[in-house]
Amino acid sequence: MSNPDSFLNEVTEELRRDRMMGYLRKYGWIAILAVLLIVGGTGWNEWRKATERANAEAFGDAVLAALENNDPSARVNALAQIETTGAQAGMIQLLSAGELIETDRAAALAALSAASEDTALPDAYRQLAALKWVIAGGTDIPIAEREMILAGLTQPGQPLRPMALEQTALLQLEQGNPETAIEIMTDLLSQSDVSDTLRRRVTQLVVALGGEVAPR
Missing domain, CATH: 1.20.5 (Single alpha-helices involved in coiled-coils or other helix-helix interfaces)
Structure with a gap:
């Protein structure tokens, strides 16, 4: 077998x-x-x-x-000639607006406003443009508009929240509310994601307004 x-x-x-x-x-x-x-x-x-x-x-x-380039206008023109893709366009817009602040404030504000509303740009660029628009515009922008922009930027988790809180406090000072401003800045100083430069600036302002700063 x-x-x-x-x-x-x-x-x-x-x-x-x-x-x-x-x-x-x-x-x-x-x-x-x-x-x-x-x-x-x-x-x-x-x-x-x-x-x-x-x-x-x-x-x-x-x-x-x-x-x-030594001349701001030349810098703006040179920036405009750079070919961009994706988020690079937003960076050029912000850089150009920064160059225009001293020479053509109206154009700078228009560029920042356009960048803040450009949905093709990353959120970080749009938020930075909005914050710069509020800072550069100052009292030329109605308080209600600035409050609306800052309210969105100061939401928990937003990357520019510390700087936006500083501007919110300054807006309260502008409206004659120093106590509210001190309260906002004191809360800001208690947070961990505050840069040393911003912390020093806010601390000096709180002390100047008669507020107390808790030691770290």
């Missing part, structure tokens, strides 16, 4: 090999394609990263070159 068993085993093994070869001939291209996709995907990803780094470096160099 050993010979028939051996024969059956050989036949079974041969059938398995034939079946495996059939699978390879029929579906082997899938494995090859998968390998090619993995290798190609890795190469494309590296190329994309290198391209993004090169573009970012070129953009940074162009911005620095534009800001080296």
Whole structure:
């Protein structure tokens, strides 16, 4: 019985090999394609990263070159000539507005207002533009409008909340409410996400207004 068993085993093994070869001939291209996709995907990803780094470096160099101009108008014109993609446009808008504050305040405020409402820009840029608009506009902007903008920026979790709280306190001072301003600034000083520069500035103002600052 050993010979028939051996024969059956050989036949079974041969059938398995034939079946495996059939699978390879029929579906082997899938494995090859998968390998090619993995290798190609890795190469494309590296190329994309290198391209993004090169573009970012070129953009940074162009911005620095534009800001080296001595004349503010020349800086603005040079910034306007820089090709941008995505969030870079928002950065150019903010830089240009900053250059225009001293020479063309109306144009600067218009640029900041437009940037703050541009939904194509990242939220961080829009919020920064809104805060700069409030600061640069000052009393030329109605109090109600400034309060509305600052109310949104001072919500918990917002990245510019500390600086927006400072402006809210200043707005209270402008309206003749020093006690409310001190309360806002005291609360601000109790928070951990306040920069040293902002902390010093707010502390000096609280003390000047007769308030007390708790030691850290």
